Amino acid sequence: MSNRMVKLARRPKGMVKRDDFTIEDGPVPEPGAGEMRVKIEYISLDPAMRGWMNDTKSYSPPVGLGEVMRSFSAGTVEKSNNPAFKSGDAVQGMFGVRRYAISKGERVLKVDTRQAPLQRWIGGLGMPGWTAYFGLLEVGQPKAGETVVVSAASGAVGSVVGQIAKIKGCRAVGIAGGPDKCRYVTQELGFDACIDYKAGNLAAQLKEACPKGIDVNFENVGGEILDTVLLQMNVFGRIALCGLISAYNATEAPAGPKNIRAVLTQRLKMQGLIVTDWASRVPEAITQLGQWHKEGKLKIREDVREGGIDAFPDVLNLLYTSGNFGKLVLKV
Amino acid sequence: MSNRMVKLARRPKGMVKRDDFTIEDGPVPEPGAGEMRVKIEYISLDPAMRGWMNDTKSYSPPVGLGEVMRSFSAGTVEKSNNPAFKSGDAVQGMFGVRRYAISKGERVLKVDTRQAPLQRWIGGLGMPGWTAYFGLLEVGQPKAGETVVVSAASGAVGSVVGQIAKIKGCRAVGIAGGPDKCRYVTQELGFDACIDYKAGNLAAQLKEACPKGIDVNFENVGGEILDTVLLQMNVFGRIALCGLISAYNATEAPAGPKNIRAVLTQRLKMQGLIVTDWASRVPEAITQLGQWHKEGKLKIREDVREGGIDAFPDVLNLLYTSGNFGKLVLKV
Numbered sequence: 001m002s003n004r005m006v007k008l009a010r011r012p013k014g015m016v017k018r019d020d021f022t023i024e025d026g027p028v029p030e031p032g033a034g035e036m037r038v039k040i041e042y043i044s045l046d047p048a049m050r051g052w053m054n055d056t057k058s059y060s061p062p063v064g065l066g067e068v069m070r071s072f073s074a075g076t077v078e079k080s081n082n083p084a085f086k087s088g089d090a091v092q093g094m095f096g097v098r099r100y101a102i103s104k105g106e107r108v109l110k111v112d113t114r115q116a117p118l119q120r121w122i123g124g125l126g127m128p129g130w131t132a133y134f135g136l137l138e139v140g141q142p143k144a145g146e147t148v149v150v151s152a153a154s155g156a157v158g159s160v161v162g163q164i165a166k167i168k169g170c171r172a173v174g175i176a177g178g179p180d181k182c183r184y185v186t187q188e189l190g191f192d193a194c195i196d197y198k199a200g201n202l203a204a205q206l207k208e209a210c211p212k213g214i215d216v217n218f219e220n221v222g223g224e225i226l227d228t229v230l231l232q233m234n235v236f237g238r239i240a241l242c243g244l245i246s247a248y249n250a251t252e253a254p255a256g257p258k259n260i261r262a263v264l265t266q267r268l269k270m271q272g273l274i275v276t277d278w279a280s281r282v283p284e285a286i287t288q289l290g291q292w293h294k295e296g297k298l299k300i301r302e303d304v305r306e307g308g309i310d311a312f313p314d315v316l317n318l319l320y321t322s323g324n325f326g327k328l329v330l331k332v
Numbered sequence: 333m334s335n336r337m338v339k340l341a342r343r344p345k346g347m348v349k350r351d352d353f354t355i356e357d358g359p360v361p362e363p364g365a366g367e368m369r370v371k372i373e374y375i376s377l378d379p380a381m382r383g384w385m386n387d388t389k390s391y392s393p394p395v396g397l398g399e400v401m402r403s404f405s406a407g408t409v410e411k412s413n414n415p416a417f418k419s420g421d422a423v424q425g426m427f428g429v430r431r432y433a434i435s436k437g438e439r440v441l442k443v444d445t446r447q448a449p450l451q452r453w454i455g456g457l458g459m460p461g462w463t464a465y466f467g468l469l470e471v472g473q474p475k476a477g478e479t480v481v482v483s484a485a486s487g488a489v490g491s492v493v494g495q496i497a498k499i500k501g502c503r504a505v506g507i508a509g510g511p512d513k514c515r516y517v518t519q520e521l522g523f524d525a526c527i528d529y530k531a532g533n534l535a536a537q538l539k540e541a542c543p544k545g546i547d548v549n550f551e552n553v554g555g556e557i558l559d560t561v562l563l564q565m566n567v568f569g570r571i572a573l574c575g576l577i578s579a580y581n582a583t584e585a586p587a588g589p590k591n592i593r594a595v596l597t598q599r600l601k602m603q604g605l606i607v608t609d610w611a612s613r614v615p616e617a618i619t620q621l622g623q624w625h626k627e628g629k630l631k632i633r634e635d636v637r638e639g640g641i642d643a644f645p646d647v648l649n650l651l652y653t654s655g656n657f658g659k660l661v662l663k664v
Contacts, residue, residue, distance in 0.1 A: 051597075058597045059567075222592070235391075241596045256588030260554070264573045264604035265383075265390045272596035 003028050004309040004332075005098035006069045011062075012053055014249050015320060016313045020053075021069070023310055029102045036080035038091060038101045038108075042304070044072035044122040045316050045328040046156075047220070050248040059274050069097040069312070074111070074122045085110070092121045097312050099332055109282075115290060116300075123327035124300030125293065128156035130285040131242060131275040136161050136218055137168075138278070139240040139271045144169030146215035147234075149206070151225050153194055154181040154301075156327035157242060160289070161218045162191045163298050170216070173209045175202075175225060177322040184325070189299055202228045213237075222246045223254065230259040230268075239263075239270040249320050301326030308332050335360050336641040336664075337430035338401045343394075344385055346581045347652060348645045352385075353401070355642055361434045368412035370423060370433045370440075374636070376404040376454040377648050377660040378488075379552070382580040391606050401429040401644070406443070406454045417442070424453045429644050431664055441614075447622060448632075455488050455659035456632030457625065462617040463574060463607040464492035468550055469500075470610070471572040471603045476501030478547035479566075481538070483557050485526055486513040486633075488659035489574060492621070493550045494523045495630050502548070505541045507534075507557060509654040516657070521631055534560045545569075554578045555586065562591040562600075571595075571602040581652050633658030640664050 002025035012020040031037045052070050055062050063070050073095040077085050082105045085091065093108035095101035111121040123129065135157075142148050148165040152158040153174025162172040162185065174185040174194040182194035193209035195202065206214075206228060213234040219226055222244030233239070247254040263270055278285070292298035303326040305315045311330060318324045334357035344352040363369045384402050387394050395402050405427040409417050414437045417423065425440035427433035443453040455461065467489075474480050480497035484490040485506025494504040494517065506517040506526040514526035525541035527534065538546075538560060545566040551558055554576030565571070579586040595602055610617070624630035635658040637647045643662060650656045 057563075059599070227588075231389075241592075244593055244596060247593065253590040256559075256590040256592045258585045258588040260573075260588045260592075261576055261579065262604075263602060264576060265606075267391070267604040267606055267609060269601060269603045270595060271601045272594075272599040274597075274599055277599060 001028050002026065003098055003100045005096070006309060006312045008053060008063045008065055008067060008069055010065065011055055012050075014251050015317050016050070016053070018313050021313060023312075028100050031079055031081050031102055034082050035102050035104055036082045036085050037078045038075045038093070038095055038103055039078045040073045040075035040095055040099055040101060040332055042074045042119040042122060043097055043312070043330040043332055044074075044126070045319055045324075045330060046072065046128070047243050047245045047248060047319050049316060050320070059276075070094060071097045072122045072127055073097075073101070074118050074126075075101075090118055090121075092126055097309065099309060116293060119302050119304060119329045120300055123156050123302050123329065124160050124298065125286065125289050127275055128327060129160050129289045129300075130278070130282055131273070132157045132160035132164060133285040133289060134275060134278040134281070135240045135242050135273045136164050136216070139273050140216040140218055140238050142168050142170045142216050147171040147173060147210050147212055148216040148218065149173045149175065149210065149214045149229055150218040150220070151175040151229075152220035152243070152245065153185045153191065154325060155220065158218070158220055159185070159189055159300070159326070160298065163189055163292075165216075166190055167292065167297055171210075173206075175221070181325060184301075197225060203231070206232055216240070218242060220245060222257070227257050227259045230257060230262040233262055233266050233268055235266050237266060237268045239268055241270055241272045245320060302329050303327060304329045304331050306331055333360050334358065335430055335432045337428070338641060338644045340385060340395045340397055340399060340401055342397065343387055344382075346583050347649050348382070348385070350645050353645060355644075360432050363411055363413050363434055366414050367434050367436055368414045368417050369410045370407045370425070370427055370435055371410045372405045372407035372427055372431055372433060372664055374406045374451040374454055375429055375644070375662040375664055376406075376458070377651055377656075377662060378404065378460070379575050379577045379580060379651050381648060382652070391608075402426060403429045404454045404459055405429075405433070406450050406458075407433075422450055422453075424458055429641065431641060448625060451634050451636060451661045452632055455634050455661065456492050456630065457618065457621055459607055460488035460659060461492050461621045461632075462610070462614055463605070464489045464496060465617040465621060466607060466610040466613070467572045467574050467605045468493050468496050468548070471605050472548040472550055472570050474500050474502045474548050479503040479505060479542050479544055480548040480550065481505045481507065481542065481546050481561055482550040482552070483507040483561075484552035484575070484577065485517045485523065486657060487552065490550070490552055491517070491521055491632070491658070492630065495521055495624075497548075498522055499624065499629055503542075503544075505538075507553070513657060516633075529557060535563070538564055548572070550574060552577060554589075559589050559591045562589060562594040565594055565598050565600050567598050569598060569600045571600055573602055573604045577652065634661050635659060636661045636663050638663055
């Protein structure tokens with residue numbers, strides 16, 4: 001038994017490579033006073049991870065060179081000296097890319113695996129779900145009858161955004177890559193339409209899917225997709241800027257939205273969001289998402305990859321090549 | 333006596349040229365029932381005019397080919413069949429680029445030339461002043477102690493924005509072109525600092541002028557200025573997007589803000605604004621701006637150009653070459 005872990009060895013340029021990391025074994029750690037040991041079972045792969053590896057000013061400090069790579073993970077408490085947790089508890093938290101983590105229990109959440117399987121608590125019922133919930137409802141402010149467009153619609157955040165939009169009485173239009181994902185988005189998740197951006201002619205497809213224009217854009221991608229959406233936004237529309245995944249592996253500053261003038265002429269509100277800004281309201285999100293999930297109104301799909309800790313760099317890159325289908329999770 | 337007027341003859345490419353217009357004489361018009369004739373004395377040159385000449389979707393329809401060029405103007409009622417106005421009344425409204433206009437009085441405002449000279453009612457106390465007032469207070473939401481940065485700071489809107497920021501207890505930092513304008517902005521208008529973007533090293537200058545970062549950006553210019561400001565915005569900062577004058581004469585879609593990622597990571601709110609959205613509250617703006625003006629807290633400078641109707645194309649271009657100093661007005 002060893003504690004295999006991924007440490008950041010150098011700052012990646014472009015897509016991450018195996019050599020950007022050291023992957024090594026350490027001893028299985030013993031919890032000290034007030035601490036617990038978590039055996040990690042699933043590691044969440046999130047688009048924001050790529051940004052955490054850069055040494056640039058951002059909402060959280062970069063992962064230091066030589067440090068274990070930051071990640072959300074889910075696992076089981078093996079040994080606890082913390083009265084709030086006991087052996088056998090299923091938990092999720094920012095445990096990092098490793099087999100075993102020591103935690104004081106800060107920002108660790110006990111989860112109910114009878115309600116949903118463990119991996120779902122780092123997906124649709126975890127941080128990506130909370131992001132969708134607060135981002136759409138607080139920033140997007142959708143009203144019944146409005147049209148909501150979400151990019152990366154089959155992904156961890158986008159899939160929840162569109163389903164909440166439907167629950168709120170909106171027209172939900174997804175943008176995803178390829179016919180399989182689009183079929184899933186409409187037939188399984190119940191979006192009103194889904195546009196395959198790989199099929200070309202995004203503007204015309206979008207116009208057909210949004211005959212009354214776009215009131216809310218939940219933006220995960222940026223680049224050409226955002227530029228196309230901008231020109232079809234309605235007056236007083238809202239853009240919840242959640243991600244710009246198309247640019248995360250850029251080696252020089254990518255072009256900005258050339259249609260930014262629409263923000264002015266249509267009086268749009270474009271607002272950035274990071275889920276931690278609603279940290280105190282996470283219980284509300286969990287309760288509501290859990291309720292919808294139980295009622296069958298919220299369908300969630302994980303794309304669980306095997307390969308263990310060593311597969312981390314390759315699996316992470318799937319996010320940036322549209323290689324995943326559903327919330328991407330690494331089983332360890 | 334003739335009614336000299338400027339009509340749009342073709343859609344300009346880049347800066348406007350004399351040949352983009354026909355400038356012709358017509359008869360002095362007679363007001364019909366319910367109408368009045370206004371003798372125009374001052375025509376407002378506004379950055380937005382360039383956009384009105386383009387055949388693109390915007391907040392107001394483009395000026396049609398063969399139509400009199402749209403403009404705010406101020407003048408005196410000469411003859412009135414409208415009971416709400418009488419001969420001799422000083423008025424401002426969207427009368428167009430011509431010597432005489434017929435109006436039914438819709439969206440025409442009687443102004444008090446004892447309180448401020450006529451030309452000021454199409455400047456700091458007119459639409460540009462209202463834009464500054466609602467844009468800063470409603471979109472920018474400045475709080476005492478915060479830092480407000482405004483570009484085109486010696487211009488019609490920017491000069492008022494910074495002075496209102498000071499009145500509200502903020503640090504006001506302007507961006508303007510050249511040492512004379514910067515001196516005016518700090519010494520006459522009372523901004524805390526003004527950056528000469530023509531002097532180079534905008535980022536370093538901005539950092540020195542905004543040691544606590546930027547909370548509110550009132551953006552009139554766009555381009556490199558917006559990109560530089562974006563990287564120094566504080567978390568939860570607001571960007572009131574009022575104008576993108578750097579791009580108005582572009583012949584192809586200009587590059588967008590390449591630092592748009594800051595909107596996400598800093599959770600900024602970027603919101604477009606058009607003053608007509610607060611049309612019902614214009615009286616409030618006039619009363620408050622007038623009060624500050626009377627108390628000497630609001631200084632306003634016009635750059636009045638001679639040359640009459642025929643000078644319109646050349647004078648308009650001054651806006652896009654930083655050729656004006658204060659609110660640009662054409663005397664006719």
